[in-house]
Amino acid sequence: xxxxxxxxxxxxLWMALLFFAPFVIVLAYSFLTRGPYxxxxxxxxxENYQRLFDPLYLTxxxxxxxxxxxxxxxxxxxxxxxxxxxxxxxRHRNLYLQLVMLPFWTSFLVRTYAWMFLLRDTGLINTAxxxxxIIHDPLPLLYNNGAVLLGLVYGYLPFMVLPxxxxxxxxDPSLMEAAADLGARPMAAILRVIVPLAKxxxxxxxxxxxxxxxxxYLTPDLLGGGRTVLVGNLVQNxxxxxxDWPFGSAVSITLMALVTxxxxxxxxxxxxxxx
Amino acid sequence: MDPILELRSVxxxxxxxxxxxxxxxxxxxxxFFSLLGPSGCGKTTTLRLIAGFEQPTSGDILLNGExxxxxxxxxxxxxxxxxxxxxxxxxTARGNIEFGLRQHRVADIDKRVKDVLALVSLTGxxxxxxxxxxxxxxxxxxxxxxxxxxxxxxxxDEPLAALDPKLRxxxxxxxxxxxRRVGITFLLVTHDQEEALSMSDQLAVMNEGRIxxxxxxxxxxxxxxxxxxxGFLGAVNWIGPIGVRPEATRIAHRGGPGSQRQAPGLVTGSxxxxxxxxxxxxxxxxxxxxxxxxxxxxxFKPDDAVHICWDAAEELSFS
Numbered sequence: 001x002x003x004x005x006x007x008x009x010x011x012x013l014w015m016a017l018l019f020f021a022p023f024v025i026v027l028a029y030s031f032l033t034r035g036p037y038x039x040x041x042x043x044x045x046x047e048n049y050q051r052l053f054d055p056l057y058l059t060x061x062x063x064x065x066x067x068x069x070x071x072x073x074x075x076x077x078x079x080x081x082x083x084x085x086x087x088x089x090x091r092h093r094n095l096y097l098q099l100v101m102l103p104f105w106t107s108f109l110v111r112t113y114a115w116m117f118l119l120r121d122t123g124l125i126n127t128a129x130x131x132x133x134i135i136h137d138p139l140p141l142l143y144n145n146g147a148v149l150l151g152l153v154y155g156y157l158p159f160m161v162l163p164x165x166x167x168x169x170x171x172d173p174s175l176m177e178a179a180a181d182l183g184a185r186p187m188a189a190i191l192r193v194i195v196p197l198a199k200x201x202x203x204x205x206x207x208x209x210x211x212x213x214x215x216x217y218l219t220p221d222l223l224g225g226g227r228t229v230l231v232g233n234l235v236q237n238x239x240x241x242x243x244d245w246p247f248g249s250a251v252s253i254t255l256m257a258l259v260t261x262x263x264x265x266x267x268x269x270x271x272x273x274x275x
Numbered sequence: 276m277d278p279i280l281e282l283r284s285v286x287x288x289x290x291x292x293x294x295x296x297x298x299x300x301x302x303x304x305x306x307f308f309s310l311l312g313p314s315g316c317g318k319t320t321t322l323r324l325i326a327g328f329e330q331p332t333s334g335d336i337l338l339n340g341e342x343x344x345x346x347x348x349x350x351x352x353x354x355x356x357x358x359x360x361x362x363x364x365x366x367t368a369r370g371n372i373e374f375g376l377r378q379h380r381v382a383d384i385d386k387r388v389k390d391v392l393a394l395v396s397l398t399g400x401x402x403x404x405x406x407x408x409x410x411x412x413x414x415x416x417x418x419x420x421x422x423x424x425x426x427x428x429x430x431x432d433e434p435l436a437a438l439d440p441k442l443r444x445x446x447x448x449x450x451x452x453x454x455r456r457v458g459i460t461f462l463l464v465t466h467d468q469e470e471a472l473s474m475s476d477q478l479a480v481m482n483e484g485r486i487x488x489x490x491x492x493x494x495x496x497x498x499x500x501x502x503x504x505x506g507f508l509g510a511v512n513w514i515g516p517i518g519v520r521p522e523a524t525r526i527a528h529r530g531g532p533g534s535q536r537q538a539p540g541l542v543t544g545s546x547x548x549x550x551x552x553x554x555x556x557x558x559x560x561x562x563x564x565x566x567x568x569x570x571x572x573x574x575f576k577p578d579d580a581v582h583i584c585w586d587a588a589e590e591l592s593f594s
Contacts, residue, residue: 177328178361180348182375182420192374196365 030249040245048250057234057251064231067145067220068213071152072160075209076202078153079160083201084194086161087168100161108155112222115151116142119223143225151219156212160205167201168194203266211259231255278337279304279460280325280428285334287320294320296484297334302428302462302477307454309463309471312481313507318464321481322430325462326355338427349378354421355430358437360413362405368392368416369401375424391423394453411442418450422457431463435470447473468508472496480504498591505591512564514538518591524566526554526575530582537584540564542575556583 030048035041051057086096103111118124121138129135141147171194179189195202217232224230229237231251238248280302287295295317302308310318323329325336327348335342343351354375362371369388376384392398395415405413414434421429434450435443451474454461465471471478472492479489480503488500499505502518511518530537540558552573554566566583568575575581 172359172361174357174359174361175363177326177348178355178357178363179374180328181326181353181355182424183349183378184374185349185378188378193363193365197363 026249026252029246030253032246034244034246048247049254051247052250052254060229060231060234061254063229064214067149067152067230068210068216070149071156071213072206072210074149074153075157075160076206079157079164079205080195080198080202083161083164083168083198084190086165097165100158100165103155103158109218111155112151112219115147115154116222119147119150142223143227145224147223148220148230151223152213152216155219156209159208159212163204163208164198164201167198167204171197207263207266211263214259215255277304278302279339280462281335281337281340282321282325283335283337285321285324285336286332287317287324287329288332293484295324295331298481298484298486300479300486300489302460305458305460306476307451307461307463307474309465309475309478310481311465311468311471311478311507314466316481317484318466318481319432322355322432322462322464325428326353326430327351352424352427353430354424354426355432356414356417356421356434358433360405360417360437362413362416362420364405367402367404368397368408368412368419371405371416372401372420372423375420379424387423391419394422394456395419410438411446414438414446418453422453422459425457426459428460428462431461433465434463435465435467443470450474472508480507482507499593501593505593510565511591512562512566514558514562514564515560516592519564519585519589520591521553521565521567523585523589524564525584526556526566526568527582527584528579531584535584536587536590537582539580539582542577542579542581544577545573545575556581558583 029040031044031046032040033043033045033047052061082100086093086100089096116123119141120126121140121142123141125141126135126138130138175193175197176189179193180186184192215232215235216230217236220230220233221236224233226233235248235251235255238244238251242248278301280300282298282300284297284299285295286293286297298317298321310321312318320329324331327343327346327350331344336344338351338353363374366374369392372388372391373384376387381387388401389398392401395418397412397415397419400408400412403412405416408416414437418434431450435446438446447470450461454474463471463474475492477489477491478495480487480495482503488495488504490498495504496508499508502511505511505518510521512521512524530539538558538560540556542554543557543563544555546553546555550570551567552570554568554573554575556564556566558564564583
């Protein structure tokens, strides 16, 4: 075997042991029956997948997709102008990039708890507003869909900024000048030249935000307070509280299949020749 | 003559250096005008000032007699052909050409695109993306994209630099022909003296942020006002304080009549250039000079004692 092939071996081994093997186990579990004391049991069955069509679970799936889509859209709305700003910055460009990545210096869990301290009834925001006499009763900022959305957008914003920045940075700066030269005002130039050319970065960022948001369980768990159950929480509950591993596995596999189909469709469109 | 574009004491300073040192310039309407100079002489900055990508530190830029200093690039009726072409890679040739027309909400887009495609010989290529076009075709798209807007002045920033030499010569003729046909004022920036000499009605030679000389190609080539202009536009043999172009320098085995300008020397070598031969001569006074002679007359060997001679009318002198 050529030496070059061996370079792939560590990654291959890692993926085989820690991704592929667990995946096969989860896939197998999803076709088994729940044992009397948890665990898995024969016989093979499709029942776990049939259960997913229960309106209760369908609602959770729909809600998760809607939440992930909303988070992705908001991230895009905030990230694109930010990335454009950073690319255009002649000075301090590296500083701005560092600031985008600054949140990664602390654990996601700690940062989510910090949001709880800010948002809760006796938190910083409510206390400040009450002290200022603007409100008399605390605003319901925590434990609702809004709080979950805020947490997701906050957490995944850098994953949208960085790929868009990377695409914009490669663009010939004279393209923007050419657009202005041909009579385009700045907004028209951005919409008709920069946005279409940033499409690969927008797609990459959207995938990087949408997929983790779809499976997120920490943010909805802490900021949603158990009221906003998303599919990630459903899986977690099946493996911990409910001890129904086969159903939890079926939910996981279904989620994975949906994401794969979605990615396939997206990437197929993306691979149409742009230039 | 009625100038379409005028620069009045235009000065541009960047932090730490002065790119353009207060130049004044008047470009006649409908002419082919070139800014010629070595890299870093300020010619591209001058072009960017006219396009509106840079603001002058002081001085005025007048287009059609109106100061346009405060107008944004999209408010100035000039258009640029960029050195990199800066074609929009996601749009077809037609999309690129239509871009400006759509921004200006022009009514007869289809007809104008069709006409300009024919003008630059791109008919049939309109559905191709820039990546599917050759270098020469991309250049035509860039030219068409600007021409179709019928600007007051078309600015060309080293437009031929990216083409191979053969194509470059062909495009020179085409550019000139297009300019004649449409009658739009062309302002070309180049460091290639042959390009400037062959295409321009008038040219300005720039050096270190200043204009050294403005005039017709013949004027500037035959009567350079400074040694820099003489040297930049072509090779010069310096014989004492006198400059003579190699093509005006003749060479003979013996001296001519005393009335002729001449100097003795020894042949040091020769270079075969295909269409002619350059004979290198070290004069007895110590200077090295080059004489361009026809292939048939090139019977000179190293160490031959020769005389070089020239007509007094061919001497370049500077006041």
